[in-house]
Amino acid sequence: MNDEIPSPDQVPGAPHPRETVRLFGQDAAEQAFLTAYNSDRLHHGWLLTGPRGVGKATLAWRIARFLLATPLADDGGLFGAPPPPETLDIDPDHPVSRRILAGAEPGLATIARSLNDQGRLRNEIIVDDIRKLGKFFGLSSADGGRRVVIVDSADEMNVSAASALLKMLEEPPARTTLLLVSHQPSRLLPTIRSRCRTLRLGPLSAGDMQDALSQTGTTLPAQPEHLASLAAGSVGGAVRLINLGGLEIYAELIAILGTLPRLDRQRALALAEAAAQRGAAERFDLLLTLIDVALSRLALTGATGAPPTSEAAPNEAETLARLSNSSDQARRWAEVAATITARARHGQAVNLDPAALVLDTVFKIQETAGQVR
Template sequence: MSDDTPTPDQAPGAPHPRETRALVGQDAAEQAFLSAFNSDRLHHGWLLTGPRGVGKATLAWRIARFLLATPPADEGGLFGAPQPPETLDIDPNHPVAHRMLAGAEPGLAAITRSLNDQGRLRNEIVVDDIRKLGKFFGLSSADGGRRVVIVDAADEMNVSAANALLKMLEEPPARTTLLLISHQPSRLLPTIRSRCRTLRLSPLSSDDMQAALAQAGAILPDQADHLAALAAGSVGDAVRLINLGGLEIYAEFIAILGTLPRMDRQRALALAEAAAQRGAADKFELLLTLIDVALSRLALTGATGAPPSPEAAPNEAETLARLSATPQQARAWAEVAATITARARHGQAVNLDPAALVLDTVFKIQETAGQSR
């Protein structure tokens, strides 16, 4: 991959987690880890869970930096043991911090999806990626003898890789901490989950989102409330929405929904053609995600009797309330959402033309709107 290509553990347009100094809005998770560290009950395996983009990777890198830069307590020193640390913060001028930024810290191994023999990024973590840790564990210890392994994301391990990692969790090397980042822990082997202590991170509040986005260098849009509604507390999703024009895409889709049940076919066709442009694969994937979001918000409106707040696009509340005014309509939208998601993913798998796939999706939505009047 070229130097400007995001790595598998980096959100496009955002700094790499190793470069993010502060973790916003996850004090409870940080304090839980510090409490275990200070009480000398540091588990060898930690499972960092929660939605995508809420800071799991940033926390993993903060923990790694902290462990490698914090010497063991001086049990018999002249001045006694140091005060227990109250934060995971490490001076950016510390040698460990410098080495981690440069990707040259000998006490740290970061496992992500690797390149195959053709130089293409694999879609899973394979057993050879995990086996590389054998050489890492064989090296001499550094900085107090600690070693840290970050696996991002553990959900992406294939069966062989997962079994290889399980053996390490069952017989962990001395003074080694394994940090497993997981967006969907249910996809992991139950035996892996049972051998780790879980740190769950929560979606960020609106204020924390703005602080985290500012730290990431993102240019906040004027419609901050729309961004907050669509990102649902995920900084990673917010950065993606900003960089790919997600607010504009969602607003246009809601405007098309506003023309139902007749539907403005010209606008639908323009949306489909935009998704089919060369080099627009990321926007096409985002459009499918946003369609799913809109259908979920439609179902929620009918089920609760009120549109979600805040709005995620101009006139969204009015459109959702008109199209999904009853529990019966809510069920219809929930059912069509499941159908459309399955059809869309199948269409992607067989390389169906993106424009045709979007139009098929929109026509299915139009059919549902007509039936539920």
């Protein structure tokens, strides 16, 4: 793949999941797989679900490495069967580990969004991507070992690709395990979900998050508690926030909310102008996401009678409590959040001027703040 084109199965600025040595905070999911393996109930299809950035792809690569490096069970021979494995860990110097790291393991195939004829990354996984597995199964079937397929993410398959994969799940090739990474399993065909065993991964604790970020080589911010709150247990989300200055953007957004209902127009204009800068598309998209987060936290504050227990920006708790302190206000903020999100995403889709779109959003929030007083 062209180095200038981001890998669809990798968080920008973080190591690829195949390079990640340890998985933090997902012991239950790992143990569930090991229990099935050691009980000789290894299903041919596994659906790895959970929020983005919590380690689903890392677990998929750990399972693939484990299966390809662990000999198939036999009668135990002269010395009896080896003890059942207690971990998915495989020595980095193992030949399978080295081949996977080099992208040269013949028993492993990966499916992700591919490039189109113009050399651009497609928006979906197409049927030809799935059909390539036929050649993979044919080339690797003679060695008698296991084969593993990772689909990341399965949510991105179009209808034809999903139908082709379903046929493989219905009639799986011998000694083959399919690992489907899914952020939104509801988007998958019900028949695909029913033919897979599910491993659910949850958000990471603050401690696990810090360990996972240290493993990626990411420099932690001065206020890691703000990062932990805003990332909501997602390592991928935390890396994105750090690389794009998300903590600073959210802090400025909360500061602007703190001036409502009068609104500090100069700060609002500065926020809008930053979104319109050349090459700021990713930061603009992050800003829209953070506006969603702020509005959701406003609605939650009014609904529960208290702001979130952990702040994601200075003075956030005070600002949220002042703007949303009743169930009626919570309902109003939830309604305007849905409206703003739809308008902002539509504007983004039709390439409206980012600065104008941000200002329109801020003015709508100001209007709502005046109404809920």
